Amino acid sequence: MSDAPSQERLESLGEEEVVRRLVAGLPMGKNVLVGAGDDCAVVDVGGDDLLLLKTDAVVAGVHFLPETEPERVGWKAAARVVSDFAAMGGSSHELMVTLAASGNESMAWVEGLYRGLVKCAERYGASIVGGETVSLPDGGATLISISGTGRVPRNGVVTRGSGRVDDDLWVTGRLGGSFESERHLDFLPRAEEGKWLGKYAHAMMDLSDGLRRDLPRLARASGCGFVLEEECLPLHDGCTVEQALGDGEDMELLLAAPAGDWVAEFQRVFPTVGLTRIGRLTAEGEGDLGSGGWQHFNRKSKESK
Ligand SMILES: Nc1ncnc2c1ncn2[C@@H]1O[C@H](COP(=O)(O)OP(=O)(O)OP(=O)(O)O)[C@@H](O)[C@H]1O
Numbered sequence: 641m642s643d644a645p646s647q648e649r650l651e652s653l654g655e656e657e658v659v660r661r662l663v664a665g666l667p668m669g670k671n672v673l674v675g676a677g678d679d680c681a682v683v684d685v686g687g688d689d690l691l692l693l694k695t696d697a698v699v700a701g702v703h704f705l706p707e708t709e710p711e712r713v714g715w716k717a718a719a720r721v722v723s724d725f726a727a728m729g730g731s732s733h734e735l736m737v738t739l740a741a742s743g744n745e746s747m748a749w750v751e752g753l754y755r756g757l758v759k760c761a762e763r764y765g766a767s768i769v770g771g772e773t774v775s776l777p778d779g780g781a782t783l784i785s786i787s788g789t790g791r792v793p794r795n796g797v798v799t800r801g802s803g804r805v806d807d808d809l810w811v812t813g814r815l816g817g818s819f820e821s822e823r824h825l826d827f828l829p830r831a832e833e834g835k836w837l838g839k840y841a842h843a844m845m846d847l848s849d850g851l852r853r854d855l856p857r858l859a860r861a862s863g864c865g866f867v868l869e870e871e872c873l874p875l876h877d878g879c880t881v882e883q884a885l886g887d888g889e890d891m892e893l894l895l896a897a898p899a900g901d902w903v904a905e906f907q908r909v910f911p912t913v914g915l916t917r918i919g920r921l922t923a924e925g926e927g928d929l930g931s932g933g934w935q936h937f938n939r940k941s942k943e944s945k
């Protein structure tokens with residue numbers, strides 16, 4: 641077999657396959673409890689809490705429009721990271737900001753961006769402890785990348801991988817239409833809900849790429865299949881099942897947990913937040929939601945369908 645580097649292009653592979661190939665065989669010390677593949681990495685640094693690590697980027701033209709108000713871009717960039725910490729049952733602590741912009745970006749825009757970042761960090765109790773600023777070639781799309789640390793009690797961490805056959809599947813809130821409604825810019829990450837649900841969920845993740853992509857990920861990571869009861873999906877007003885499956889950026893929590901008194905208790909503690917049973921985990925291999933949902937590099941093939 642040839643050792644020549646693959647000439648395949650990322651767009652012919654799609655994000656999932658690209659990442660799958662890249663993460664195979666990465667070095668991992670013994671203190672890394674969860675590496676690539678979950679919402680956050682989990683590291684044991686001693687003490688009562690485990691350390692959570694996450695990095696996440698938003699790009700003009702991909703995650704927000706060039707005309708989007710910069711405060712909302714800043715909020716979104718930070719809130720996505722808060723959401724991933726919540727998805728592990730944890731809380732957000734420190735954030736660092738990488739800004740890549742071309743020289744013709746306005747100072748007013750980046751100051752607006754920071755107002756949004758600061759607002760979100762303050763709301764969720766996170767510190768912003770530094771970052772990095774680099775120039776892009778003229779015309780390059782602005783990119784904001786947020787890295788962060790979170791913490792989760794040692795016995796409270798929830799991964800995607802510990803769901804069990806016959807667990808029920810639940811989602812918080814409602815799904816669909818996040819881009820058209822601009823909810824993807826202003827969403828409130830399920831920070832308190834995630835911490836609370838971490839006590840009861842066997843497996844959990846946040847929904848960023850659409851249920852059609854994210855549900856099979858949770859089931860696969862847990863070594864399970866799934867049944868989705870589409871008629872149970874909690875839809876945002878005016879949205880279709882197809883949108884709930886495929887639009888993405890709902891930023892709600894998907895969890896696998898056996899039914900129990902915790903459901904009524906959740907509704908008592910979070911009276912304004914929906915929690916809906918949408919199906920269950922089953923034997924490995926069952927469940928097929930078809931293609932669709934969000935996948936970076938695949939936009940051309942999606943548009944041409
Ligand atoms: N280039 C990369 N190198 C190493 N690991 C990566 C790379 N890209 C993604 N990963 C890992 O793959 C997993 C999936 O990444 P992804 O960004 O889709 O996270 P997610 O939680 O599914 O999505 P979101 O961040 O939108 O909630 C994560 O564990 C992430 O750390």
Ligand SMILES: Cc1ncc(C[n+]2csc(CCOP(=O)(O)O)c2C)c(N)n1
Pocket residue numbers: 697701702703704705819824848849887888889934936
């Ligand atoms: C201009 C513009 N076009 C499309 C979208 C929709 N969108 C972008 S990324 C993504 C999935 C999650 O991203 P990631 O996988 O990076 O977490 C979705 C649904 C948008 N927000 N803005």
Ligand SMILES: [Mg+2]
Pocket residue numbers: 678679724727845846847848
């Ligand atoms: Mg996630």
